[in-house]
Amino acid sequence: MSSAALHPMLNVAIKAARAAGAIINRASLDLDIIKVGAKAYNDFVTEVDHAAEAVIIKTLLEAYPQHAILAEESGKEHGNQKSDYQWIIDPLDGTTNFIHGLPIYAVSIALAHRGQVQQAVVYDPTRNDLFHASKGRGAYLNDRRLRVSRRTRLSDALVGTGFPFRRGDNFKRYLKLFEDVMQQTAGVRRPGAASLDLCYVAAGYYDAFFETGLSPWDVAAGSLIITEAGGLVGNFTGESDFLHQREVLAGTPKIYAQLVPLLQPYSRVINTEETGEAPEAAPAPAPAAAQPKSRRITSTRSAGAEDAPF
Incomplete structure (x- = not known):
């Protein structure tokens, strides 16, 4: 352009x-x-x-x-x-x-x-x-x-993330989440700049990205670039409210929907500073086929973006 x-x-x-x-x-x-x-x-x-x-x-x-x-x-x-x-x-x-x-x-x-x-x-x-x-x-x-990738199977997906790094972050909880995602995808990457990670989803380099502890300035620009590329962005429960929630999930529509049930048990509880105490062990995540709430976030797709091919 x-x-x-x-x-x-x-x-x-x-x-x-x-x-x-x-x-x-x-x-x-x-x-x-x-x-x-x-x-x-x-x-x-x-x-x-x-x-x-x-x-x-x-x-x-x-x-x-x-x-x-x-x-x-x-x-x-x-x-x-x-x-x-x-x-x-x-x-x-x-x-x-x-x-x-x-x-x-x-x-x-x-x-x-x-x-x-x-x-x-x-x-x-x-x-x-x-x-x-x-x-x-x-x-x-x-x-x-830019268009998001065409991949539709979670087992084929390359997923970006960011590790917790602040005092008080619940590292054990995050490692359990990391283990859940790593075992069901083709790989997980952590370059260290969330704004670029989000753009990599839009460009199709990643099929999805998730991270906790982020601020609005980390995700505001990248979130629009993703939706304009045909992707979805929201919080770990699949809702569109993410900018001030300190957690973000983004991806191709099909991969996003399969990650929601994996990430949902960890929503807003990774960071002990937000919960006040270390939470108990997470419940077992729902199978990817269940895809609860995956349709609730369709409004986050840009109205001006053409449908993503998948």
């Missing part, structure tokens, strides 16, 4: 993402001089995160000064918080990868109108890959239209 055909707000988001990507790429050439801090145990932030976020916010507010901003590093400190339009920003998703020189990280920018994501950009600066979508107009990687 040519830049002339893109929505004006999406063009501004792309400009902001590329500006942040330039800062990140320059910094990646000399990682030894970067100052690294920690927001919490194993949750790192660098001066590069802050610089990238600053240029994104500057670019967005120059174009739309009345819009609201929700950014990972500065929260809701910028823009007009009463606006119906809110930009949701992760300036450097995959900071831990970045500070180790592992080239798997991205800039994520989404625009929500009254809580519904309308524009989305995820930019991989190391590969110069630009994933983008406008609601009802399809999802793209650079100029190539």
